[in-house]
Amino acid sequence: MKILVLGATGRVGSHIVSLALRDGHHVTALVRSPSKIETIDKNLHISHGNVLNQEDLELVMSEVDIVISALNTDGTNTLTESMLLILETMKKANVKRIITVGTAGILQSRLTSHLLRYQSSESKRKSTYAAEEHHKVFEMLRHSDVDWTIVCPTYLPDGEYTGIYRIERNYLPEGGTKISVADTAEFTYQQIRNTEYLKSRVGIAY
Known part of the structure; x- marks a missing residue:
């Protein structure tokens, strides 16, 4: 499979790249700082570019089966601005599947069902900027015609891979307070062959 990974130099994205290469997939990573990727693998293509540049996206999207985005908000509107371009470029290239890493803040609130967690008293975060993005x-994604899945982890310590965690469609598993970067990456990566959570948000926690 040919996989485009966005956010490949980040904590979750770098794990996803390693997992995909381990299984023999062809991975393209579009990154602003290629020097941050130390992995050398015949199946890894590192493309120097920016997700806010449509020409860069078109170049890497031309022969891709699936997109995995582990981009974060980094305090700006990069996340939302890039998604507009990503979806447009996917449509041009006829790429139908995208898996993104979101946040537990955009899952439904158990306390106030018509709100998302970040909009309700369920969330303890003082800043809602990242959740809003x-x-x-x-x-x-919800209004697009692509097959999307948003993996929504709660607090993300580095931690070790355990393979033992709970998931729930559209909600954070009850009592969940954290999930490691490694377990989040592994579940996100699994979705390349899983159709159970198409067009869904998935909460993940221990």
Whole structure:
């Protein structure tokens, strides 16, 4: 399979790249700083570019089966601005599947069912900026014609891979307070062959 990984130099993205290469997939990583990727593998193509540049996206999207985005908000609107371009470029290239890493804040609230967690008293975070950006991405995907899945982890310590965690469609598993980067990456990567959570948000926690 030919996989485009966006956010490949980040904590979750770098794990996803390693998992895909381990299984023999062809991986393209579009990155602003190629020097941050130390992995050398015949199946890894590192493309120097920016997700905010449509020409860069078109170049790497031309022969791709699936897109995995582990981009974060980095305090700007990069997440939402890039998703507009990603979806447009996917349509041009006839790429139908995208898996993104979001945040538990955009899952439904158990306390106030018509709100998302970040909009309700269920969330303890003082700043809602990141959740608002991920919410906009969720709406873009929801109104698109691609087959999307948003993996929504709660607090993300580095931690070790355990393979033992709970998942729930559209909600954070009850009592969930954290999930490691490694387990989040592994579940996200699994979705390349899983159709159970198409057009769904998935909460993940221990």
